[in-house]
Amino acid sequence: MGKALMIQGTSSGAGKSLLTLALCRIFTDMGYDVVPFKSQNMSLNSAPSIEGGEISRAQYLQALACRKKPSINFNPILLKPEGNMRSQIVFMGKPIGSVSAREYMLSKKEELFKKAMQVLDELLEKHDIVVIEGAGSPVEINLKDYDIANMRVAKHANAKVILVTDIDRGGSFASIVGTMELLSKEERELVIGFVFNKFRGDVSLLKPGFDYLEKRYGKKVLGVIPYMEHKLPEEDSLVEFPKVKGDLHIQIIKLPHISNFTDFEPLHWANGVDYVTKAEEIEGDLIIIPGSKNTVEDLLWMRENGIEDAILEAHKDGAFVVGICGGFQMLGEKIIDNIESKRGKVRGIGLLKAKTVFAETKRTNHLKAEIMWEPMRGLNVDGYEIRMGRSVAKKPFSIIRKINGVKAFEPEGAVGKGVFGTYLHGIFHNFEFTEQFLNMLRLKKDLEPITVQKWSIEEEIERFAKIVERNLDISYILDSLGL
Template sequence: MGKALMVQGTSSGAGKSLLVTALCRIFSNLGYDVVPFKSQNMSLNSAPSIEGGEISRAQYLQAIACRKRPSVKFNPILLKPEGKMRSQVVFMGKPIGSVSAKDYMLSRKEELFKKAMKVLDELKEGHDLVIIEGAGSPVEINLKDYDIANMRVAKHADAKVILVTDIDRGGSFASIVGTMELLSEEERELVMGFVFNKFRGDASLLRPGFDYLEKRYGKPTLGVVPYVEHRLPEEDSLAEFPKVKGELHIQIIKLPHISNFTDFEPLHWANGVDYVTKAEEITGDVIIIPGSKNTVEDLLWMRENGIEDAILQAHREGAFVVGICGGFQMLGREIIDEVESKRGNVKGIGLLPAKTVFTRKKRTNHLKANVLWGPAGGMGVEGYEIRMGRSLSERPFSVITSVNGAKTFEPEGAIGERAFGTYLHGIFHNFAFTERFLNFLRAEKGLEPLSIEGWSIEEEIERFARVVGENFDVERILGELSL
């Protein structure tokens, strides 16, 4: 039977996801057979698994860090918010219904928790180490009795728990003390030690605080991780991105049900982007409509708020318009939806020669494709699809050549006049394509071409894990786990 190590946080945004990612790579580099696990994740940033279902983007990244193919076993329960206090419930990669928060807590949670723990048992049985990510804070008084992602998981797995806090926010010692005081005695015993994350400065100045924690709780500080500039996706990163008007003014519509906004991280790094929610803000050289958890409702929101008209006006004045997944569907001529919104026939924005029909079966696949859009014509790209719509276009954006490794020939997306749409999530993570796309638009403005430095997720995981490993008591953790 393998061991279990769990990372919990004193709050949301403490850095649990990336710390687990780093630990996955650190222990994988040491030769251990490691897998990640999170019993329940609430996120609109999802990715496909090897089984064809979808999991959180965080566990997808952690699987890569473990050098494993992403599996639904790593994130059995995924909640995808739909608005109005409701979420779609995805279990083992497949949607099983839409419920209110109250109904989920009272009727579905316990059943799914028991099933998720069986999955965790299987992972422990089959691997040396399972590194588990908690959710939010383990001691929220109003939620603790219903919590199936923190201490109940740790108890079940007999896991050693690392408690991490974001010191960059301030109040980190108080947040650790408050968390420890609200844990039961049995739960406190599971805590191995503390980690201070995102620190800027001289760590020796924190020594009095470390001594206080060790004296009060008998637990050491296991690490002080410095603030690291990185290019790894973070689940809550949308709230952290500043509005940046680069040399190219790239604007992204911040839809009410926006999903998979990690698609646009390379544009942040290469140029800067500006998220907009009002019609009067739309003045960009490039306007992007992202993916959506509720395509038709978000299209109607844009229509009612004048954003659709503003996009059309900007397009007439020369703006380039892009749609990704749900955004692509919106830019077509028509959407027929009797599944997601049940609105039936809905007129699209009309910038792309495409028609979309929603079906009940969701496609979740890794894709390889050849681009047909002129400036990048013939270029090979990779990405993934998570969609319920099927679209027909007179002028496809690309031809899918591989689905989960199996050869195919399937047109997808659409090309319009100064516009394109695609189902390929992650299209901008193909840096050669992004460089070609941006330089095509820069040339129109008389700007010098830019070169996007080669980068890979593997290199970034290694770099981030190296920093964490240098500032972490890995030997102590190995000893505590008897590895």
């Protein structure tokens, strides 16, 4: 039977996702058979699993850290917020309905939790270590009785628990003490120690606090992780939308139901981006409409708020416009949606000669494609799709050459004058494409070309894990697990 190690936090954003990822890589490189697990994740950033289902991007990356193919077993319950206190429930990779928070609490949660624990039991039987990520804080008084992602999971798996706190925010010692005091005696016994994350400064200055924690709770501080720059996404529950104007003014429409906004991370690093919500803000050299959890509702929101007209006006004045997934669908001439919004036929923005019909089944696949858009024709790119829409266009953006490694020939996306749309999530993580695209726009603005720094998720995982390993008492953790 495998061992369970659980990472819980004093709050959202404490660093659970990345500490879990780092430990997955550390233990894997030590020769253990390791997998990640999170019973329930609420996230708008998702990715395809090896089975073709949908999981949180956090567990997707943790699987890569384990050198495993991402599986639906690593994230059985995924909640995708839809607004108005409702979420789509994705269970074992497949959507099973849309419910209000109250409906989920009272009718769905217990049933799904039992099934998720069966999945966890199977993982523990098959692997040496399961590194489990908690959610938010384990001691929110109004939520604790309904919590199926923290101590209930730890007790079920008899997991050893590490409590992590973000010291960069301040109040970390109080957060640890408050969390420990609100845990039951049985729950406190599962905690093996504490980790202080994102520290800047002299660690010796923290010693009085460490002594206090050890004396009060009999638990040691397992490590202090330094603040470090990296290119790995933070916890899924955190949504930070920057407003940075680079040489190129890149604007992204912050839709009410925005999804998979991790698509644009390379643009943050290469230039800077500016998320906008008002028509009067729109003035960029590049305007991007991102993916959406509710395409038609977000299109109508843009229409009602004047953003659609502002985009059309900016495009007429020379701005380049891009749509990713739902954004691509909005840029077409027509959407027929009797599935997601149930609005039927809806007029699109009309910048692309494309039409979209929503289907009952969601496509979740890894893709390899060849760009057909003339400025970069023949360039090969990787990406993934998560969509219910099926679109046809006169001029495709690319030809899909492989779906989940199997040869294919399928046109996708659309191009027009000063505009393209694509279903390829992750298109900007193809650095050759991004460099050529940005330099095309820079040339138009008489700016010097740039070189986009190339990096890989694998390199970032390895670099981050090495720093964590140097600053964490790995031997003590393994001893606590009986390994």
